[in-house]
Amino acid sequence: MSLTAADWENQRAFLAVLEHGSLSAAARELAVAQATVRRRLEALERGLGQALFTRSPSGLMPTAAARALGPHARAMATAAAAFARTASADVGALAGTVRITASEMVGAHVLPAILAELLERHPRLRFESHLSNRTEDLLHQEADIAVRMVRPVQSALVVKPVGAVKLGLFAAPVCLARAGVPRDLADLARFALVGPDRDVDFLRALATLGDGVVPDALAYRTDSHFAQLEAIRAGAGIGVCQVA
Template structure:
């Protein structure tokens, strides 16, 4: 059986149509149909049932998909290990992170990297959903949550100081919150409860009991902008405020917390020359050695 044809089996199984499978693979629809036909002839079985709504797996197709996924994973692992043997300072490195970490730390690092290693191209993903580093969806990540997977290479980049911030305009309207008042008379801008539930009991040690939550957003940049525009108080890293919005006011200096920033790397690419250079640039940006 031709391994390359199994890519088409997986694409159709995941998307349910020839057109969507073709789009995901970057080929035309006729190519997908031809590859599927060839694979079914090679195996002498039908893999899909065709119906007006699309394609659904037959019983035989459902049996083969897990095996095809193993082949896909093995091929991806071979590719990543090949990258790990490459000592050249050229090629693409895929980084996953958050919007604010990317803006405040990674972009300055990548600007410097561009001067010293112009052959390296970076793909920077900041979508809310975490990419799977182990499966090779990105080469490395910079995150505020430490992964539990022991097979990944994990290093602490920095420990940032968390504080409670608002705009000067907000403070002029509402005054400063009083420690121990549980934000009585104040408005709060929060991450959604299902994203960071641990911060829905207290912020920097101050209970939320009497606060009025006026906005929830999963976007860190939007949260900073909401605070800048006077919508309320939010918990932020002091280092990020200093870099992105130094005009914001720490409204309760007696309340603080800390959080670690982690570097997560797929071990298959750890030794690649271009990956090592990117890692060193990121460590420099965080003052980590």
């Protein structure tokens, strides 16, 4: 194996191909010609003395060696980005882009005021907000910060509680007029319920409400929290919402 300090550009090309699965997508990511990506990747493979990808109908498939090298290349990319931010920033000034992921409701109703205050205090910060009820993989750089109501499964992450969100069961007046008011949690089994479709964490939380609250018992299922709220308002059933 023969690698030098000049190989970082080759390793960047490798990481882009690993992340995107094709030379063309990697070239767009790096803003270089596809031939340049190919040349850098081939140079890295020669230096390592082994192939990193094999061709398949669906694109370039990483070899076992590529999968093993992937985490190290990602760590190098993170360090390089941090180096560039530090080198370009004023001493003591916070600057750079922070990608945040949060659920739809938190991202729309909680984060804006917090981020506005941070931008006022640190005008050189930039925020990218990705609102999704899917848990992002921070270790693969899908986001820098995740604001979630469930504990992440990756042990390498830094986890810090930042507050508490109260949840409650809600229903529209037309729904209660039609079916009455539940006497207790066990009574929910006889009501139309609104809830998640494939959100495993949310489904697990709902199961704690009673034996009758199971996916098959949900009259209206969607993983969009906004759609759940509108369904509850329309009288489709009883559902869980954040308490303002």
